[in-house]
Amino acid sequence: MTTLLVRHADLLVTMDDRRREIPDGGLFIRDGFIEQVGSTADLPQSADEILDLSRHIVLPGLINTHHHFYQTLTRAVPAAQDANLFNWLKTLYPIWARMKPEDIRISTQTALAELALSGCTTASDHLYLFPNGSKLDDEIVAARQVGLRLHASRGSMSLGESKGGLPPDSVVEDEDAILKDSQRLIETYHDPNPGAMTRIVLAPCSPFSVTGDLMRRSASLAREYGVHLHTHLAETQDEEQFCLQKFGYRPVDYMEILNWFGADVWFAHSVYVNEDEMRRFGKAGCGVAHCPTSNMRLASGIAPILDMLRHGVKVGLGVDGSASNDGSHLLEEVRQAMLVSRVRAGLLGASLSGQDAPALMTARQTLELATRGGAAVLGRDDLGALETGKCADFFAVRLDRLGYAGALHDPVAALVFCAPASADYTVVGGKFVVKEGRLANLDAAALAAEHNRAARRLLRGE
Numbered sequence: 001m002t003t004l005l006v007r008h009a010d011l012l013v014t015m016d017d018r019r020r021e022i023p024d025g026g027l028f029i030r031d032g033f034i035e036q037v038g039s040t041a042d043l044p045q046s047a048d049e050i051l052d053l054s055r056h057i058v059l060p061g062l063i064n065t066h067h068h069f070y071q072t073l074t075r076a077v078p079a080a081q082d083a084n085l086f087n088w089l090k091t092l093y094p095i096w097a098r099m100k101p102e103d104i105r106i107s108t109q110t111a112l113a114e115l116a117l118s119g120c121t122t123a124s125d126h127l128y129l130f131p132n133g134s135k136l137d138d139e140i141v142a143a144r145q146v147g148l149r150l151h152a153s154r155g156s157m158s159l160g161e162s163k164g165g166l167p168p169d170s171v172v173e174d175e176d177a178i179l180k181d182s183q184r185l186i187e188t189y190h191d192p193n194p195g196a197m198t199r200i201v202l203a204p205c206s207p208f209s210v211t212g213d214l215m216r217r218s219a220s221l222a223r224e225y226g227v228h229l230h231t232h233l234a235e236t237q238d239e240e241q242f243c244l245q246k247f248g249y250r251p252v253d254y255m256e257i258l259n260w261f262g263a264d265v266w267f268a269h270s271v272y273v274n275e276d277e278m279r280r281f282g283k284a285g286c287g288v289a290h291c292p293t294s295n296m297r298l299a300s301g302i303a304p305i306l307d308m309l310r311h312g313v314k315v316g317l318g319v320d321g322s323a324s325n326d327g328s329h330l331l332e333e334v335r336q337a338m339l340v341s342r343v344r345a346g347l348l349g350a351s352l353s354g355q356d357a358p359a360l361m362t363a364r365q366t367l368e369l370a371t372r373g374g375a376a377v378l379g380r381d382d383l384g385a386l387e388t389g390k391c392a393d394f395f396a397v398r399l400d401r402l403g404y405a406g407a408l409h410d411p412v413a414a415l416v417f418c419a420p421a422s423a424d425y426t427v428v429g430g431k432f433v434v435k436e437g438r439l440a441n442l443d444a445a446a447l448a449a450e451h452n453r454a455a456r457r458l459l460r461g462e
Contacts, residue, residue: 004049007040016387017385027043027058031430035388037387059367059371059394061395063122063316063370066318067115067125067318071321071323073099073455074455084299098458101134117426119331120395121148122375128155136185147431147433148428150197150198154200156204156218158174175211178214186221199227202218207243216259219259222264229264230289231260233270235271235300262285262286263286270290272301278304282311288377291319293325302341304344314373316378317334334366335416345361393427394425404421
């Protein structure tokens, strides 16, 4: 048994049901789980390891609910810099088709390292193409070295251009093979227990890249094994028109008839959803991964997040793919979520004032999306808050840095309103992933050099 004592944090933000913010706070951790939370004076005074976090703010680890790790290899590609979603995809599909298993490993570690440095402790990734012998296993094995929790989504594409889909036929798979591999992955890697480091998700890519039959069969398989379901949905107006023309339904209606409604389902984006659709999401228990930076980058639009919350929809944050962000900084995504929500509020009620003005999303609300919200979306009742019995996942940021000067009357708001900072400590299950601002398990400079060599090779067509 191992113990870790965290003490003297300037402010410990629990995000528990009482929303406590504890001055001179701390945690007592045993074997990866939180045993006590409170003021330093009320905690045990000894442990196997003691971490003094004076001059730091401590929060629950951030949870990333949507990503495409492999896209770190194609950031800021010139031909895709100024394209909307469908044209962006068509530009990048041929480049991604050149990837090899080693590229999956390198990109996984790069994305997870970036996330860890931004305070993230759990990440869901959506890998939906497997060229040249690549497997989801390549990602799962690579993630173990970094130390973050991983919800690895077995994505898939089966509807190629020749059958009316968007992706080229060269990157689609046979549907029976997809389902067989999905079952193998669940049986090999999925851990349903509290504190799990790896869980498997079934995630056909999108309405424009898979058949309705694959969606139905994936839902049936997922529910047989008790794993979650994930896909892109209602991201753009192009997608809405595609679904209406090909299937005769709006995207949300299409999901419902395919049996993709329930507390075990979450959708990425959901920018173009109406009041009735949000109400149905909330009633069914569906979740949404809100990806504001990607939605802005691809000119997709602004998701109605405050409206979703009003309808009881579970909402988390996602950085989305690192070719549509083009980064993996989850604390920055918190800031963007707050700001773009305020832009939407201004557009909806620019001429209103006083009681008639739309509500503005607060700093604490957006931090909750990235903690409690993300945990709910992923179905993790062992994550999302600093309280007894939950996993010892947290991050800490120094408050005496220049970027927070003048903002320390409210350190929680400073994290969101001020320029995004890097984490000084990121801890997962009581183990350091970032320590004193550096990755604990990887050489960042060596990884970046290796990653750049792989990216250059892909863009050269080798």
